[in-house]
Amino acid sequence: MGQRAKLVAANWKMNGNTPDNDRWLRAFRDAPPKCETVVCPPFVYLQQVAAGLAGTAAGVGAQDVSDRALGAWTGEVAAEMLLDSGVTWVILGHSERRASFGHSDAIVAAKMERVVAAGLRPILCVGETLHQREQGLTMAVIAAQLEAVLQRCPAAQLVVGAIAYEPVWAIGTGRTATPAQAQEVHAAIRARIAAHDPHAAAGMRLLYGGSVKPANAAELFSQPDIDGGLIGGASLVAADFLAICAAAAH
Ligand code: 13P
DSSP states (O other), X not given: OTTSOOEEEEEOOSOOOHHHHHHHHHHHHHSOOSSEEEEEOOGGGHHHHHHHXXXXXXXXXXXXXXXXXXXXXXXXXXXXXXXXXXXXXXXXXXXXXXXXXXXXXXXXXXXXXXXXXXXXXXXXXXXXXXHHHHTTOHHHHHHHHHHHHHTTSOHHHHTTSEEEEXXXXXXXXXXXXXXXXXXXXXXXHHHHHHHHOHHHHXXXXXEEOSSOOHHHHXXXXXXXXXXXXXXXXXXXXXXXXXXXXXXXXX
């Protein structure tokens, strides 16, 4: 387990503007984190962020990608276009897109095929709602989300990326999963991947996401199967994101 380097990703969601982003990028360059990082702004700011992070070790990530090949798909952004814009990472299957934009497990799997074919690094999000957790369905839901993708893309192809466990009830709510709750699900995710490919499972980075803050990051990241975080709200404030990265760099 010691072989997995920690990874911390900023998911800005639909936030940001040119001057604020510039201030954020300046703060980041002034105190570059010691752990591996990825910054995922909205599409229109990808090139600004790529330019602002040039010369740092940080990667740039998109928050989604089209499941279609290049062509007449108004409003879509293709994997090839992301690569062309300096992007190397893509978030897939975020619960906000699953819940509000109709992204089924099958659509997420189709997007994953595009990401893998283009040579981008995926961050596949999985997670249960509060209702599903209360019904004891947490692992059944996550297993279905994982299997839909693993049926079409072998685990060995996903290991360049990461899987993010984001319990829907912990996103933007201030209600973090306890380190023990998160660890339990992370271990189960790793076991499920190991059933396909033990080598890929050992190397796969499993990120936790959901109300990660500077105050709770270190304890979450100290769990044996938590290899970093996918940070929403706290990633909008550069100092908070850098403090979370510092917790991962220990
Ligand atoms: P918050 O950190 O705002 O809870 O969001 C988590 C998330 O959804 C990251 O993708």
